[in-house]
Amino acid sequence: MRLLITGGAGFIGSHLADLALARGDEVVVLDDLSTGRRENLREAERGFGDRLRFERGSVLDQERLFELVAGADLVVHLAAAVGVRLVLEHPVRTLETNVEGTRNVLAAAARHGVRCVLASSSEVYGRSPDLPFREDGALLLGATNEPRWSYACSKALGEWLALAHARESGLEVVLVRFFNVVGPRQRGRYGMVLPNFVRQALACEPITVFGDGRQTRCFLDVSDAVAAVLRLAEEPRAVGEVFNVGATREVSIEALARLVRSELASFSPIVHMPYREAYGTSMTDLPRRVPDTSKLEAAIGFRPALTLAQSVRRVASAQAEAARAGRARCAGAGAQRIDA
Numbered sequence: 602m603r604l605l606i607t608g609g610a611g612f613i614g615s616h617l618a619d620l621a622l623a624r625g626d627e628v629v630v631l632d633d634l635s636t637g638r639r640e641n642l643r644e645a646e647r648g649f650g651d652r653l654r655f656e657r658g659s660v661l662d663q664e665r666l667f668e669l670v671a672g673a674d675l676v677v678h679l680a681a682a683v684g685v686r687l688v689l690e691h692p693v694r695t696l697e698t699n700v701e702g703t704r705n706v707l708a709a710a711a712r713h714g715v716r717c718v719l720a721s722s723s724e725v726y727g728r729s730p731d732l733p734f735r736e737d738g739a740l741l742l743g744a745t746n747e748p749r750w751s752y753a754c755s756k757a758l759g760e761w762l763a764l765a766h767a768r769e770s771g772l773e774v775v776l777v778r779f780f781n782v783v784g785p786r787q788r789g790r791y792g793m794v795l796p797n798f799v800r801q802a803l804a805c806e807p808i809t810v811f812g813d814g815r816q817t818r819c820f821l822d823v824s825d826a827v828a829a830v831l832r833l834a835e836e837p838r839a840v841g842e843v844f845n846v847g848a849t850r851e852v853s854i855e856a857l858a859r860l861v862r863s864e865l866a867s868f869s870p871i872v873h874m875p876y877r878e879a880y881g882t883s884m885t886d887l888p889r890r891v892p893d894t895s896k897l898e899a900a901i902g903f904r905p906a907l908t909l910a911q912s913v914r915r916v917a918s919a920q921a922e923a924a925r926a927g928r929a930r931c932a933g934a935g936a937q938r939i940d941a
Contacts (some may be wrong), residue, residue: 602626605673607660607706608680612638612787613720613779617677617827618642622649624831631669632680633659636687641786660702663709670709675834677718678706681756685792688752699755704762707774711766716773718834719763721888723780723847724753733893736778736843747885760843767841775839777830780847780892783912784823785919798858799916802867803924810873814855817889821848822907822915832901839900845892848905857909864913865899 604621608614609630614637618628622645630642634657645653658665660680670676682688682695694817703719710717726734727742727750740757742748766772790795801808829846833839852860858871876886897903907915 603629603672603674604782605631605669605676606631607631607666607676607678607702609678610634610639610641610655612637612641612784613615613782613823613826614677614679615645615786616640616784616823617626617679617830618653619645620824620827620831622652624707625652627652629654629656629667629673631658631660633657636683638786639696651819653703660705661698663705667709667712668707670706670715671713673713673715675707675716675718676710677720677830677834678703680706680718681720682752683722683750686790686918687792689726689748692751695752696755697873699705699752700758703759707762707766707772710774711770711772714772716774716775716834716840717763718777718830721760721778721843722756723778723845723892724749725757725760725778726890728885728887732889733849733891734845735893736845736896743885749885764841768923773840775833775836775841776843777833777846778843778892779821779826780845780890781820782823782826782847783820783916785915787823790796794818794854794857795861795913795916796920798861799865799913799920800863802865802869803917803920805867805869807872808858808869810854810858810868810871811876812854812873812886814858814871814873815853815888816886817851817853818857819848819891820857820909820912821846821905822912825905825907829897829901829903832903833897836901840864842896842900844897844900845894846897847892847910849892849893849894850909851889851891852909860910861913864910865917882917 604626610632627739682698688695763774783795787796882890
């Protein structure tokens with residue numbers, strides 16, 4: 602299979618590329634590297650360089666996108682502005698990338714008759730009180746003057762566009778709503794909780810919990826998430842459907858902090874910080890976010906293979922390895938300066 606992954610140098614995208622290459626697919630990655638990193642693909646390039654092609658570019662470049670889609674058998678659209686901090690700091694970029702980029706991808710896929718998997722988010726459920734969240738449940742967003750809802754709205758609009766293309770042109774599209782995917786290569790720069798907790802614990806710094814810590818989430822390892830994506834992409838019954846992709850074990854953020862501290866044998870204290878202090882503005886946080894994954898399980902027999910504790914250890918191992926590599930590069934640069 603020839604696979605085009607938009608945002609393929611990002612956290613989820615690079616793991617998807619790894620899995621697709623390992624099973625023998627040809628992969629083209631399109632990424633503007635605004636939040637993705639080329640180094641996320643280094644291992645894949647070393648092992649499968651003959652079947653991996655990297656294209657630096659944006660999904661906002663419609664002409665280039667159409668050319669790349671024309672040569673693909675499947676498009677997985679992951680390119681998006683993500684993370685609470687990025688959404689708050691760059692609201693225009695969030696809307697333009699998520700809405701216009703998705704529009705371009707869907708138009709290209711429809712023109713060339715290429716199946717498309719579209720990444721959405723649990724954010725679309727907003728503040729709905731109907732838990733666990735079902736794919737056919739109502740969406741309940743907040744006021745337009747609250748920045749966080751712009752992201753949710755942009756992802757929901759992408760879903761509507763995809764389903765409209767399916768009705769009008771027969772585009773084969775599968776929609777996946779990710780719930781708190783975690784794992785190696787995820788960065789805390791834009792507000793992702795687990796990599797921040799792990800970094801703080803490894804450095805014996807205070808583990809900083811925003812809010813009261815009683816808010817709950819369900820965390821899914823990225824290896825399980827990308828396996829689900831590829832299986833859905835090949836499942837005929839998934840076409841035209843929306844799927845929650847997540848785990849169902851509910852964990853409070855306070856409990857996550859304690860788990861990280863325990864797994865890493867860290868002596869870091871756990872401290873709390875108000876959202877206004879963390880982000881410079883008040884934030885509407887959702888007390889619970891729990892997916893109903895029965896539809897996903899019925900379609901592909903999906904159940905997560907990795908526990909949250911295993912994910913914590915994987916993230917810690919990756920961060921420690923990155924730190925060692927960074928020290929080695931610095932030592933090498935120092936030696937070169939001395940030799941000079």
